[in-house]
Amino acid sequence: MITRYRIRSMSQTQLHIRQMTLDDIDLAMTLKDQVGWNQTRDDIRRLVEYEPEGCFIAEFEGVPVGTVSTTSYGTKVAWIGMMLVLPEYRRRGIARRLMQTSIDYLRERNVTCIKLDATPLGQPLYEQLGFHAEWDxxxxxxxxxxxxxxxxxxxxxxxxxxxxxxxxxxxxxxxxxxxxxxxxxxxxxxxxxxxxxxxxxxxxxxxxxxxxxxxxxxxxxxxxxxxxxxxxxxxxxxxxxxxxxxxxxxxxxxxxxxxxxxxxxxxxxxxxxxxxxxxxxx
Ligand SMILES: CC(C)(COP(=O)(O)OP(=O)(O)OC[C@H]1O[C@@H](n2cnc3c(N)ncnc32)[C@H](O)[C@@H]1OP(=O)(O)O)[C@@H](O)C(=O)NCCC(=O)NCCS
CATH class of the missing domain: 3.40.630.90 (Aminopeptidase)
Incomplete structure (x- = not known):
């Protein structure tokens, strides 16, 4: 079942968040290539197969512009990763929406500790969302x-x-x-x-x-x-x-x-x- 997460502050025609599926591997590769990340097609396939309802794509006015993944280790801890928004679509709250979607998804599944590895670009947003520094x-x-x-x-x-x-x-x-x-x-x-x-x-x-x-x-x-x-x-x-x-x-x-x-x-x-x-x- 595909869940659509409704966006309140932007109109639905502007931004919607949808689940990433195995059909989106090429798309996810194209997006991550634009920021030079190291994932292979197999890495993305594994992420989606492992957490099929917990990986998401942001589309802005119909254009795919961002991704996020979740990876749960039981309910004890889960990771949020692949958090990226294309440069020309940044600072409009798209990453915040992707993060909130991921956090809601994990909390609905009773995950008690959510972790991630932050770049300097992502860190201020994660702090605003209640994440604490552990070690670098x-x-x-x-x-x-x-x-x-x-x-x-x-x-x-x-x-x-x-x-x-x-x-x-x-x-x-x-x-x-x-x-x-x-x-x-x-x-x-x-x-x-x-x-x-x-x-x-x-x-x-x-x-x-x-x-x-x-x-x-x-x-x-x-x-x-x-x-x-x-x-x-x-x-x-x-x-x-x-x-x-x-x-x-x-x-x-x-x-x-x-x-x-x-x-x-x-x-x-x-x-x-x-x-x-x-x-x-x-
Ligand atoms: C980190 C990243 C995902 C943030 O994406 P984003 O969509 O720009 O993030 P948001 O817009 O949700 O929030 C970023 C900032 O924009 C601000 N913002 C949100 N909505 C805004 C709006 N409508 N107008 C202006 N600014 C806005 C936020 O308050 C935040 O500001 P702050 O950092 O000064 O607190 C993006 O920069 C990115 O992809 N970077 C490269 C990859 C990367 O480093 N990913 C993180 C891995 S951990």
Whole structure:
């Protein structure tokens, strides 16, 4: 069933928010390409398949101009991602409407903590909507002409999924398994890492480990596989990850802020996260 969210302050002919479906993958790719994001068609397909009623498109006077996604990890925590509005349609309240639609959707499903990773452009709006700062992280990048290709055959053991729950703060196994099926997974008994295809760069992450020297050797091996351009999101202050990134020729290129809203934060243990899953889903 398609739900139409009615917009009160703009007339319906101007703006409406509708659900994103699998038929919108090309459209979502076109929109995100205009801001240079890294998602692939498979990433967007996975988002819509995982949360089929919780991804939305904003249309202004019939023109698709913005997107947002939600990704729920049970009712404990959910992520809001893919929040973008085309530059020429900004500062008219479109992102606010997309955010409110997502928040209403998640609250209707009894999600108690909503989180997101904010760019400096999005942060003021999220603060107005009641989101609090948690910690910041940096996008590190290694420049390169090409984006690497590698075998995509990942799988995670139940022991590693349990360790991930401690690090992240919630059970995200269904989403992790979906992501793992489309990437390269490297794992030991107490560490795992993923190397994922991207449309502009290979993405290193998530990497979760209880043992920093194991994490370091795993990351070294993955970076050797990934020739070319690489992105890696590192919680600020994870000195092991930061010095590894520098050794492998990556540099910090931008800062983002993890934010939460709800009765209480679901914090997890960020010191076990050597690379984040991604800013769209945590
Ligand atoms: C961040 C982003 C989604 C905001 O989209 P937007 O549609 O411009 O956001 P809104 O219009 O709802 O709100 C933005 C500002 O416009 C103001 N605004 C809202 N309606 C307005 C109107 N009718 N006239 C003028 N300003 C208005 C809001 O108060 C807000 O101002 P503030 O930031 O000074 O408080 C957009 O800039 C974007 O896509 N950026 C690139 C991608 C990105 O960084 N996404 C965020 C990922 S976390």
């Amino acid at each position: 992280f940096q996008r590190w990048e290694r420049e390169g002409e090409n984006v690497a290709t590698f075998p995509l055959d990942g799988e995670l053991s139940s022991a590693l999924i349990a360790m991930d729950e401690t690090a992240f703060g919630a059970d995200r196994s269904r989403w992790l398994n979906s992501v793992a099926s489309g990437c390269r997974v490297v794992a030991t008994q107490s560490s795992y890492g993923m190397l994922r295809p991207g449309s502009v760069a290979t993405y290193l992450g998530p990497v979760v480990s209880e043992n920093s020297s194991q994490a370091a050797s795993m990351i070294g091996e993955m970076l050797t596989t990934a020739e070319g351009r690489v992105f890696w999101d590192i919680p600020t202050g994870n000195s092991v990850a930061e010095s590894l990134a520098a050794q492998h020729g990556l540099q910090p290129v931008r800062q983002l802020l993890r934010m939460w809203s709800g009765d209480a934060n679901v914090a997890g243990r960020p010191e076990l996260q050597f690379a984040l899953l991604d800013p769209t889903t945590g």
